[in-house]
Amino acid sequence: MSKYGFSTNSIHAGEEPDFREGATGDVVAPVHLSTTFARKQVDIPTAGYEYTRSLNPTRKALETKLASLENARYGLTFSSGLAAETTVLLALVKSGDHIVAFDDLYGGTKRLFNHIFNEYGIDVSYVDASDAASVEAAIQPNTRLVWIESPSNPLLKVCDIRAIAGITHQHGLLLLVDNTFLSPFFQKPLDLGADLVVHSSTKYIGGHSDVLGGAVLLADTALYEQIRHRQNAVGAVLSPLDSYLTLRGVKTLALRMERHQQNALSIARYLERHPKANRVIYPGLASHPQHELSKAQSSGFGGVLSFEIKGSVVDAKKFLESLHIFALAESLGGVESLIELPAAMTHSSVDPETRRKTGITDTLIRVSAGVEDIEDLIEDIEQALKQI
Ligand SMILES: *Cc1c(COP(=O)(O)O)cnc(C)c1O
Numbered sequence: 001m002s003k004y005g006f007s008t009n010s011i012h013a014g015e016e017p018d019f020r021e022g023a024t025g026d027v028v029a030p031v032h033l034s035t036t037f038a039r040k041q042v043d044i045p046t047a048g049y050e051y052t053r054s055l056n057p058t059r060k061a062l063e064t065k066l067a068s069l070e071n072a073r074y075g076l077t078f079s080s081g082l083a084a085e086t087t088v089l090l091a092l093v094k095s096g097d098h099i100v101a102f103d104d105l106y107g108g109t110k111r112l113f114n115h116i117f118n119e120y121g122i123d124v125s126y127v128d129a130s131d132a133a134s135v136e137a138a139i140q141p142n143t144r145l146v147w148i149e150s151p152s153n154p155l156l157k158v159c160d161i162r163a164i165a166g167i168t169h170q171h172g173l174l175l176l177v178d179n180t181f182l183s184p185f186f187q188k189p190l191d192l193g194a195d196l197v198v199h200s201s202t203k204y205i206g207g208h209s210d211v212l213g214g215a216v217l218l219a220d221t222a223l224y225e226q227i228r229h230r231q232n233a234v235g236a237v238l239s240p241l242d243s244y245l246t247l248r249g250v251k252t253l254a255l256r257m258e259r260h261q262q263n264a265l266s267i268a269r270y271l272e273r274h275p276k277a278n279r280v281i282y283p284g285l286a287s288h289p290q291h292e293l294s295k296a297q298s299s300g301f302g303g304v305l306s307f308e309i310k311g312s313v314v315d316a317k318k319f320l321e322s323l324h325i326f327a328l329a330e331s332l333g334g335v336e337s338l339i340e341l342p343a344a345m346t347h348s349s350v351d352p353e354t355r356r357k358t359g360i361t362d363t364l365i366r367v368s369a370g371v372e373d374i375e376d377l378i379e380d381i382e383q384a385l386k387q388i
Helices: 006-012 057-069 081-092 107-120 133-139 161-170 220-233 240-250 253-273 291-298 313-321 350-358 374-386
Strands: 076-079 096-103 123-127 143-149 175-179 196-200 214-218 277-281 304-309 338-340 366-369
Touching: 006 057, 006 240, 006 253, 057 076, 057 214, 057 240, 076 081, 076 220, 081 107, 081 175, 081 214, 081 220, 081 338, 107 123, 123 133, 133 161, 143 161, 161 175, 175 253, 214 220, 253 277, 253 304, 253 374, 313 366, 313 374
Parallel strands: 096 123, 096 143, 143 175, 175 196
Antiparallel strands: 076 214, 196 214, 277 304, 304 366, 338 366
């Protein structure tokens, strides 16, 4: 583990200048576009590099950096968050295995389970993992893996990662945590007992809505070798240019996360007092049912909040379409503020009955607070609420 702090690692880890003979001392990891690497002797690949799918210096710099930020020993980066998830599943489960998963997981993860891995004989039970006991109750003799996300999307439910890790390990299983929403700046699941962390680095880690990517971070050598083997075999790797963009983005993660959180909290407090808003959900509010748990396991609450418009779907749409600064768009975690209507956008593929049961109402709005001036963001919301 590094002796340096988070910001120092986010800037320097994996990018130490190279002063060896013939090297140039770059302060920034060079973009190595070469797909193949020449060697002098048949049996000795140069510095371990053979072919970019297997290992690339720019990707390796990013993997080293991300591992240091999650307090992991190993990092692997992929062409998207879902590519990371697919590769992990190929390494960890086989036909006949069972997974216990949080019922409020990212929609794309559920699609991967339900439409793809189900066809290969992998069974998934969905439970409300914000109640740790329900995870234990769903474990079967063939369960191999517990898969959670905290806080969840778009309802910001919080799972007790330590408690679930305890249950998981008692049963000899692995715990995977999708840490996309808080990023390693606010939450380090491996320190709380998780075995694997996955990220969509498309979100906060990249941070500028301009590069798709995924990551897996872990400490166990045998597991790492298995996942690395599958990644090389299926080819779901992050490209050198995308590695570079992600390296560039992650250097300001700490600065951005602090501002994302500050703006999210200000917006949440403003909405809590507004007569046209209902049910403001943000783990940083004292009114959030797991506010204390959040404080105990995370150093912050992130930049995403949800709320309901007091009114009809037509009112909710009018509000969204009246905003000038907030972009009406899916995704989250970029410097620009984004806003969306889950029932009609990110979660439209979830059947209406399940949406109603889980609490994703038709007027629920999800906000990804950007890092703009808070006065401008509040003013924008204020004028748009006046339109309804
Ligand atoms: C976006 C997202 C993913 C999927 O990542 P992609 O990079 O879009 O493939 C997975 N989990 C969470 C929580 C996400 O927000």
